[in-house]
Amino acid sequence: MWDAVEARFMDWIWHGLGRVFSDNRKIRISFRLLEYRRQARAKLSSEEGQRLRAARSVEVETVFGQVKHNMGFRRFHLRGREKVKNEWGLVSIADNMKKLAAC
Numbered sequence: 001m002w003d004a005v006e007a008r009f010m011d012w013i014w015h016g017l018g019r020v021f022s023d024n025r026k027i028r029i030s031f032r033l034l035e036y037r038r039q040a041r042a043k044l045s046s047e048e049g050q051r052l053r054a055a056r057s058v059e060v061e062t063v064f065g066q067v068k069h070n071m072g073f074r075r076f077h078l079r080g081r082e083k084v085k086n087e088w089g090l091v092s093i094a095d096n097m098k099k100l101a102a103c
Contacts, residue, residue, distance in 0.1 A: 067095055 043049045067073050073091055076084050 063095070067091060071095065 044053060071091070071094065076087055078084060078087050
């Protein structure tokens with residue numbers, strides 16, 4: 001049952017490309033985007049991609065977890081990109097100083 005529904009849907013997608021509907025909408029598929037997704041999926045599923053992805057999750061999330069939990073930094077107190085950038089710089093300096101003091 002599901003295969004028949006899926007086949008009809010895919011037939012509608014592929015044969016209905018560019019067809020104008022009653023409310024003047026068109027379905028467009030970016031084949032370039034599909035190719036980029038295929039390439040990204042291939043890179044992420046490779047051995048090196050899996051190793052890098054696993055290492056990233058540990059390295060990056062540890063820093064944010066320590067800043068949020070240990071330093072109590074939950075939100076920015078200033079507005080504007082430049083001010084937020086400066087505030088994050090101060091938080092990073094404080095975190096690095098804590099690491100140096102622990103050595």
